[in-house]
Amino acid sequence: PALGSSREVTARxxxxxxxxTQQAGILIYGDAxxxxxxxxxxxxxxxxxxxxxxxGRYLKPPGTFSFDPDAYNGQPIWLKIRRQGSDFRAxxxxxxxxxxxxxxxxxxxxxxxxxxxxIYAHNGRSNALSVDxxxxxxxxxxxxxxxxxxxxDLSQFPGWRMLETPTDTPTAxxx
Numbered sequence: 518p519a520l521g522s523s524r525e526v527t528a529r530x531x532x533x534x535x536x537x538t539q540q541a542g543i544l545i546y547g548d549a550x551x552x553x554x555x556x557x558x559x560x561x562x563x564x565x566x567x568x569x570x571x572x573g574r575y576l577k578p579p580g581t582f583s584f585d586p587d588a589y590n591g592q593p594i595w596l597k598i599r600r601q602g603s604d605f606r607a608x609x610x611x612x613x614x615x616x617x618x619x620x621x622x623x624x625x626x627x628x629x630x631x632x633x634x635x636i637y638a639h640n641g642r643s644n645a646l647s648v649d650x651x652x653x654x655x656x657x658x659x660x661x662x663x664x665x666x667x668x669x670d671l672s673q674f675p676g677w678r679m680l681e682t683p684t685d686t687p688t689a690x691x692x
Contacts, residue, residue: 518657519633520545520600526634526657527597529613532650533588534559538641540566541650543596545605547629554637555596555607555619563588567598567607567620571627580621587611597660600632613654 520526532541534557542556550573558566565585569576587594595610605623608616634657638650 519631520657523601523659524657525597525599525659526655527595527660528636528652528655529593529595530557530650530652531591531593532557532638533591533648534563535648536643536645538643539645539648540641541638541652542566542636543598543655544635544637545598545600545629545632546635547627547632551625551627551629553598553600553605553623553625555598555609556637557585557588557594558582559588565609565619567623569605569623569625571625576623578621578623583619595654599660603628 526543526545528543530541530543534540536559538559540556540558542554542558544552544554544556546552551571553567553569555565555567558564560582563585564582566582568581585594592611595613595616597608597610597616599606599608603625605625607619609619610616634655636652636655640647
C-alpha cells in the first residue's frame with residue numbers, strides 16, 4: 518500500500534534464518550534503487566539489519582547490522598519502520614507492545630513521495646536451502662511509542678487535526 522510522509526509499516530515475522538543470505542523483513546520503497554529495510558538475516562550468524570539503498574548503492578553505516586540472539590528460538594519478532602519525512606527509524610518487539618530502537622536514524626537523500634510498504638523474503642544468490650518466512654499483522658499507520666513525552670502537535674500526522682472551542686485551548690500530551 519501507499520505510505521504517507523509520516524507513517525509506519527509494522528509486521529510480525531516468524532523466521533529463523535540458518536544459512537548464508539537467508540533474509541526476510543519489511544521495507545518502505547520508492548523503487549528498486551530507493552528503499553529502507555528492516556529484517557532478519559543470516560550472515561555468519563543471525564542478525565537484525567536496518568539499511569538503506571539510494572541511487573542503486575546499499576549504504577552500510579555503523580549500526581546497520583546487530584546480533585539477533587532471539588532468531589535462534591523460532592519465536593516471532595515484531596518489526597516497525599517509522600517514517601517522518603526523509604528520516605527513518607526502526608523498532609523491534611517480542612510482543613508487539615514493548616518496542617526497542619534498532620540501528621541508526623537513516624536519512625533518504627532523495628524524496629520518496631510515492632513510497633509504498635512491502636514485505637520481503639529470499640535466499641539471495643546462493644544454493645542455501647529455503648526456510649519459511651511467515652508474516653501477519655502487516656499494517657501501516659501511526660503509533661505513539663518513542664515520541665517525546667509532553668505536549669504534542671498531532672496535526673503533523675495526515676488526517677489528524679486539532680479542534681478548538683472558544684473557551685478551551687486544545688492540547689495533546691503523550692505520557
